[in-house]
Amino acid sequence: ELKVEQNPLFLSMQEGKNYTIYCNYSTTSDRLYWYRQDPGKSLESLFVLLSNGAVKQEGRLMASLDTKARLSTLHITAAVHDLSATYFCAVVFTGNQFYFGTGTSLTVIP
Amino acid sequence: EAGVAQSPRYKIIEKRQSVAFWCNPISGHATLYWYQQILGQGPKLLIQFQNNGVVDDSQLPKDRFSAERLKGVDSTLKIQPAKLEDSAVYLCASSLARGNYGYTFGSGTRLTVV
Numbered sequence: 001e002l003k004v005e006q007n008p009l010f011l012s013m014q015e016g017k018n019y020t021i022y023c024n025y026s027t028t029s030d031r032l033y034w035y036r037q038d039p040g041k042s043l044e045s046l047f048v049l050l051s052n053g054a055v056k057q058e059g060r061l062m063a064s065l066d067t068k069a070r071l072s073t074l075h076i077t078a079a080v081h082d083l084s085a086t087y088f089c090a091v092v093f094t095g096n097q098f099y100f101g102t103g104t105s106l107t108v109i110p
Numbered sequence: 111e112a113g114v115a116q117s118p119r120y121k122i123i124e125k126r127q128s129v130a131f132w133c134n135p136i137s138g139h140a141t142l143y144w145y146q147q148i149l150g151q152g153p154k155l156l157i158q159f160q161n162n163g164v165v166d167d168s169q170l171p172k173d174r175f176s177a178e179r180l181k182g183v184d185s186t187l188k189i190q191p192a193k194l195e196d197s198a199v200y201l202c203a204s205s206l207a208r209g210n211y212g213y214t215f216g217s218g219t220r221l222t223v224v
Contacts, residue, residue: 004152033213042201043153043215088152097166098143098203098213100152 002026004091006101014109016078021104023072023089031092032072034063036085037103043088046074079108112136114216116202122222128190131219135184135204139214141165144177144187145201147218153201159185192223 003026013019023032031050035043047056049065049072056063060083062075072089089101115134123129135142140161145153156175158166161182170177174193179185189196199218206212 006152042217045212045214048212097155097158099155100145103150103152 002093002097002099004089004099004101006087006089006104008104009102010105010107012107012109013076013079015080018078019076021074021076021087021106023074023091023101025070025072025091025099025101027070027093028067029070029091029093030067032065033090033092034061034072034074035088035090035100037088038085046087076106079106081108081110084108114202114204114214116200116216116219118219119217120220120222122224123192125194125223126191128188129192129221130186130188131200131202131221133185133187133202133216135202136214139204139206140182141205142179142185143203143205143213144185145203146198147201148198156187189221192221194223197221197223 005024007022033048034046036046037043047063049063052067054065060077065072074087084107086103086105088103090098092098114136117132121129142159144156146156147153154169156170157177159179162179175189177187199220201218202216203213
């Protein structure tokens with residue numbers, strides 16, 4: 001069964017703190033995406049990770065991929081209020097099947 | 111480059127009525143996806159097209175949902191008859207082809223079934 005799980009589902013953190021969101025998936029994939037979604041809006045692409053050990057960084061967000069562990073992380077450094085949103089990972093399985101995780105709702109508290 | 115266009119943006123219907131959503135992908139994008147996103151959940155893949163052929167429709171409730179992409183360009187998703195639990199945002203996405211390409215999402219159609 002193709003499955004993508006994220007944790008935590010909800011995350012409330014103070015400004016300036018660091019935290020990590022985890023994304024686990026059930027079967028082989030070498031391509032993983034991270035998206036951001038603001039309330040009532042569509043999905044904004046953040047990162048695409050294409051190979052084992054890939055690391056991408058943009059501002060206060062850094063994403064990594066471990067294909068052997070079937071795990072990706074999205075690390076938030078020194079959070080600011082503007083990062084409040086829901087974050088989704090999405091995994092591409094064989095046949096270009098594109099499945100989303102459950103989402104992590106992030107709230108950054110001033 | 112124009113994005114993925116979807117219409118309508120919002121739709122309210124009564125249960126047991128029919129509804130159709132339209133998607134026009136980015137020009138030249140061979141792969142088109144329809145997703146259902148229920149409030150508070152991640153998008154769930156309903157159907158994937160490669161040109162005008164169906165690649166994956168394993169999660170499409172075929173007793174009431176149908177989709178087509180007749181000329182390999184724009185696509186229509188239909189629900190007939192609608193149920194209350196179909197209330198969701200329906201997202202369309204497209205990508206250039208199989209391989210390491212980005213996926214672009216439309217703004218979605220928000221369906222409310224009352």
